[in-house]
Amino acid sequence: MKIKKDNEFDAIVIGSGTCGATIARELTRQNKTVLILERGGNTVLKESFMGLATIADQVFLGDDKLSTVRALTTGGSTSLYFGVVNYPQEETFRKVGIDLSQELDAVRKELPIAPVPDSLLGSQAIKLRESANALGHAWLKNDMLVDLSKCGAGYSYDAKWKARSYVDDAVAQGATLVNRATVLSIIIEDKVAVGVEYRVKKSMFGSEIKRAYGARIVVAAGELASPKLLRDSGVQGIGQRGFYCNPGYAIYGLVPGLNASSGFVGSMGCVYEDGIELGDANIPQSLHRPMMIGGMKLRHLMGFSDCIGIGVKVKDKLSGRLKEDGRFFKDFDKEDIAKLDKGKDAAIRILKQAGAGHIVDFGLTAAGRVGGLLSIGEHVDHKLETQFRNLHVCDGSVIPDDMRGTPTVTLVSMGRYLSRHLLKAL
Numbered sequence: 001m002k003i004k005k006d007n008e009f010d011a012i013v014i015g016s017g018t019c020g021a022t023i024a025r026e027l028t029r030q031n032k033t034v035l036i037l038e039r040g041g042n043t044v045l046k047e048s049f050m051g052l053a054t055i056a057d058q059v060f061l062g063d064d065k066l067s068t069v070r071a072l073t074t075g076g077s078t079s080l081y082f083g084v085v086n087y088p089q090e091e092t093f094r095k096v097g098i099d100l101s102q103e104l105d106a107v108r109k110e111l112p113i114a115p116v117p118d119s120l121l122g123s124q125a126i127k128l129r130e131s132a133n134a135l136g137h138a139w140l141k142n143d144m145l146v147d148l149s150k151c152g153a154g155y156s157y158d159a160k161w162k163a164r165s166y167v168d169d170a171v172a173q174g175a176t177l178v179n180r181a182t183v184l185s186i187i188i189e190d191k192v193a194v195g196v197e198y199r200v201k202k203s204m205f206g207s208e209i210k211r212a213y214g215a216r217i218v219v220a221a222g223e224l225a226s227p228k229l230l231r232d233s234g235v236q237g238i239g240q241r242g243f244y245c246n247p248g249y250a251i252y253g254l255v256p257g258l259n260a261s262s263g264f265v266g267s268m269g270c271v272y273e274d275g276i277e278l279g280d281a282n283i284p285q286s287l288h289r290p291m292m293i294g295g296m297k298l299r300h301l302m303g304f305s306d307c308i309g310i311g312v313k314v315k316d317k318l319s320g321r322l323k324e325d326g327r328f329f330k331d332f333d334k335e336d337i338a339k340l341d342k343g344k345d346a347a348i349r350i351l352k353q354a355g356a357g358h359i360v361d362f363g364l365t366a367a368g369r370v371g372g373l374l375s376i377g378e379h380v381d382h383k384l385e386t387q388f389r390n391l392h393v394c395d396g397s398v399i400p401d402d403m404r405g406t407p408t409v410t411l412v413s414m415g416r417y418l419s420r421h422l423l424k425a426l
């Protein structure tokens with residue numbers, strides 16, 4: 001048996017978000033050696049202004065104010081997500097040769113998934129439901145990735161499932177986690193991926209370039225970072241097919257005497273029309289001030305207890321591109337704009353029905369995830385392997401275009417699916 005050097009592994013996983021964490025955990029469970037390289041740090045997040053400032057990264061998607069947020073830290077974007085569950089459309093995956101049924105069953109059994117009971121909802125969430133129902137909308141509860149036993153009397157950040165817990169499991173089982181390690185490129189030899197080159201931050205100003213080698217390389221750097229990294233490493237045809245970003249608005253008003261308390265964003269909502277969704281956007285108190293300061297909503301800043309919020313999310317078309325310089329450019333056509341206007345009007349009507357005044361929004365943001373830059377069948381095959389042997393991609397960037405819902409359950413299922421294939425080969 002060949003003795004491995006200390007920079008040689010069965011698998012190198014790039015990024016410790018939902019997919020990266022799942023794969024590292026599954027492979028180490030079967031005694032495989034795994035290196036996890038994570039661009040962000042390892043501090044456990046406190047849901048506070050300073051806590052968020054250290055991990056949140058705003059990425060602009062166009063020439064205007066359109067932007068999205070991701071988290072650069074152990075566990076990736078689940079560190080700041082809401083925990084809303086949408087399930088994978090199994091038929092959509094089957095069409096590209098992937099059967100997720102076995103994995104989805106396992107995920108449903110393992111993750112804490114439940115709707116939030118009324119007893120844990122704030123008065124603003126209840127008010128929003130009453131107003132939406134009064135206007136004829138079926139304002140229904142979503143399943144949430146929340147462990148209700150950790151909720152106490154209401155909202156709890158710690159009750160939300162996070163990919164960090166899977167990273168912890170992987171490390172406990174022997175995985176090597178290196179934080180502040182940004183992968184710069186994949187090392188390809190004779191069309192086979194053999195390793196990665198990465199930069200590790202050593203101090204405020206100092207860093208070191210290193211190499212590590214693996215029998216399998218999994219790119220799980222997230223929907224925005226993975227396409228760039230693959231293109232920089234020579235994978236062909238990335239960046240031209242356009243992308244979607246599920247744009248929308250967060251809209252807030254003030255209802256005197258509401259007596260609001262911290263809420264689970266997204267715990268309820270409705271499909272307003274095909275392609276337009278409305279949802280509860282009542283944020284926890286710890287995020288209220290940073291958000292209102294950031295948006296210069298001074299009247300709302302001190303008014304948490306009167307504040308009520310609703311989110312709009314629209315299904316946009318594939319358009320725009322990943323530019324040569326690595327920046328994104330997105331544009332919307334008339335149909336996308338019409339949906340956004342329609343969704344916004346509907347949201348404002350619900351807030352007015354709730355008796356809200358001083359209604360404000362934060363401009364157009366990417367309300368959901370960005371996707372569509374990579375496609376199964378074009379950039380990766382059904383084993384999520386690229387044109388380079390042993391180089392796989394598993395994260396939001398390869399979710400099929402039709403699947404626009406919240407992705408976490410899908411991503412954990414995909415991580416398990418890829419692990420099953422990798423374990424056959426390792």
Ligand SMILES: Cc1cc2nc3c(=O)[nH]c(=O)nc-3n(C[C@H](O)[C@H](O)[C@H](O)COP(=O)(O)OP(=O)(O)OC[C@H]3O[C@@H](n4cnc5c(N)ncnc54)[C@H](O)[C@@H]3O)c2cc1C
Pocket residue numbers: 014015016017018019020037038039040069070071072073074075076077078080081082083084085086181182183184220221222223225229266369394395396397406407408409411
């Ligand atoms: C505000 C917000 C709310 C959300 N709400 C929900 C929700 O309610 N439900 C839901 O299901 N989803 C939600 N999401 C989306 C969900 O959190 C993400 O889509 C999901 O976590 C993406 O997982 P991922 O593995 O693709 O990537 P990520 O979680 O983004 O992980 C990628 C990791 O790779 C690291 N990385 C990036 N580049 C490199 C590199 N070059 N080298 C090494 N490491 C790198 C990053 O630091 C990051 O840790 C939300 C997201 C946000 C931002």
